[in-house]
Amino acid sequence: MAAYDLAVVGAGILGLAHALAAARRGKKVIVIDRDAQANGASVRNFGFVTVSGQQAGDCWKLARRARDVWAEVARAAGIEVLLRGLVLAARHPESEAVIDAFLRTEMGEGCRKLTAHEAQAHVPQLRTDAAKVALYSPHEIRVESREAIPRLTRWLAEEWGVAFRFGEAVKAVAPPVIETASGTIDAETAIVCPGDDFVSLFPERISRYQPTRCKLQMLRVVPAMPVSFRTAVMSDLGLGRYLGYCELPEAESLKKRLDAEQAEARANGVHLIVTQSADGSFVVGDSHHYAPTPDPFGSTEVDNLILEEFDRVLDLPGRAVRERWIGTYASAPDRWRFTDRPSEDVRIVVVTAGCGASTAFGIGEETIADLFGPGGAA
Numbered sequence: 400m401a402a403y404d405l406a407v408v409g410a411g412i413l414g415l416a417h418a419l420a421a422a423r424r425g426k427k428v429i430v431i432d433r434d435a436q437a438n439g440a441s442v443r444n445f446g447f448v449t450v451s452g453q454q455a456g457d458c459w460k461l462a463r464r465a466r467d468v469w470a471e472v473a474r475a476a477g478i479e480v481l482l483r484g485l486v487l488a489a490r491h492p493e494s495e496a497v498i499d500a501f502l503r504t505e506m507g508e509g510c511r512k513l514t515a516h517e518a519q520a521h522v523p524q525l526r527t528d529a530a531k532v533a534l535y536s537p538h539e540i541r542v543e544s545r546e547a548i549p550r551l552t553r554w555l556a557e558e559w560g561v562a563f564r565f566g567e568a569v570k571a572v573a574p575p576v577i578e579t580a581s582g583t584i585d586a587e588t589a590i591v592c593p594g595d596d597f598v599s600l601f602p603e604r605i606s607r608y609q610p611t612r613c614k615l616q617m618l619r620v621v622p623a624m625p626v627s628f629r630t631a632v633m634s635d636l637g638l639g640r641y642l643g644y645c646e647l648p649e650a651e652s653l654k655k656r657l658d659a660e661q662a663e664a665r666a667n668g669v670h671l672i673v674t675q676s677a678d679g680s681f682v683v684g685d686s687h688h689y690a691p692t693p694d695p696f697g698s699t700e701v702d703n704l705i706l707e708e709f710d711r712v713l714d715l716p717g718r719a720v721r722e723r724w725i726g727t728y729a730s731a732p733d734r735w736r737f738t739d740r741p742s743e744d745v746r747i748v749v750v751t752a753g754c755g756a757s758t759a760f761g762i763g764e765e766t767i768a769d770l771f772g773p774g775g776a777a
């Protein structure tokens with residue numbers, strides 16, 4: 400009998416989600432990561448578990464499930480949920496048409512349209528002229544990823560008996576033998592969650608999905624005076640970018656207007672997400688640039704486009720930028736994720752869009768049911 404039922408490659412959110420789903424089924428699990436601690440997209444993102452705005456269909460459905468698992472796990476693992484819900488401030492009449500259309504879909508359930516005044520009850524510093532109306536969604540939660548991911552890792556080890564090996568690159572996966580830089584691990588099955596590494600394991604299979612990378616610029620902004628937001632904040636640019644909104648037919652005129660009036664922001668894939676942290680600072684982003692190997696350099700012009708939208712929407716004079724960083728995630732031309740099956744006992748799972756934090760727990764349950772058969776928790 401192998402030492403482990405399952406070896407998971409990658410200790411990002413996708414790897415951890417698979418480890419949890421398997422452990423809940425009573426499986427003996429080991430997670431292996433080449434870095435000393437998770438350092439990829441999963442700790443560089445907003446920690447914004449987003450439901451509204453995800454693409455209609457399985458993405459939106461898995462995000463709803465994943466949000467519920469996040470809420471359970473956060474409670475059990477002592478991860479603080481810092482914000483709940485979203486206020487998407489809309490200044491253009493074309494945006495109101497998108498909000499109205501969204502509210503008529505099944506995805507609008509539980510969401511509603513707010514006046515500027517009502518929106519300010521959630522986000523007091525919202526500029527009135529930036530929110531002629533706003534979309535309110537109660538579905539989102541926000542955690543601090545750089546703290547939540549290590550805490551989730553510890554909890555999986557302590558409460559679920561998941562073994563972790565960090566600083567150990569996996570070189571080959573052929574159960575029952577998992578070959579690492581330090582030796583071999585004995586596991587019946589394996590799930591490879593490599594994030595945006597398309598070359599270390601199964602490169603010939605991953606290349607069939609024509610993956611590339613998306614580079615994002617992120618900022619931590621500190622307000623001059625203490626302020627308190629109850630929800631995350633987005634703006635018209637988000638309606639023009641998140642597929643759950645911008646694929647609605649009613650979004651065509653908004654996209655034309657944004658392309659004409661904010662051409663630079665649109666060309667750089669800029670939209671606004673603002674999430675507040677426990678110390679009162681904000682994680683603010685972001686931009687999107689696609690390349691097989693994106694350059695590692697942060698552009699001041701791109702940061703300024705993000706900050707211009709921040710200032711257009713929020714009245715926070717004297718705010719300062721305290722931190723800047725870059726993240727990358729996997730991207731593919733025609734899909735938001737893939738699960739590949741190199742053999743009966745191996746799966747490769749990659750989220751190829753910016754929604755892995757919001758969907759991983761749902762995907763993890765799906766893969767484990769596929770690999771071990773449907774069934775409840777052990």
Ligand SMILES: Cc1cc2nc3c(=O)[nH]c(=O)nc-3n(C[C@H](O)[C@H](O)[C@H](O)COP(=O)(O)OP(=O)(O)OC[C@H]3O[C@@H](n4cnc5c(N)ncnc54)[C@H](O)[C@@H]3O)c2cc1C
Binds near residue numbers: 449594596685
């Ligand atoms: C700036 C930014 C903002 C984002 N915002 C959001 C958001 O608001 N909401 C949302 O839902 N998503 C967001 N995302 C996307 C989300 O973060 C990703 O989809 C998700 O983190 C991907 O998780 P992962 O586990 O697949 O990848 P990663 O977190 O990159 O983890 C992959 C891990 O695999 C390991 N690995 C790879 N190959 C090997 C090997 N051969 N051996 C050992 N280890 C290996 C790596 O070391 C790494 O730790 C954002 C991403 C970024 C970068």
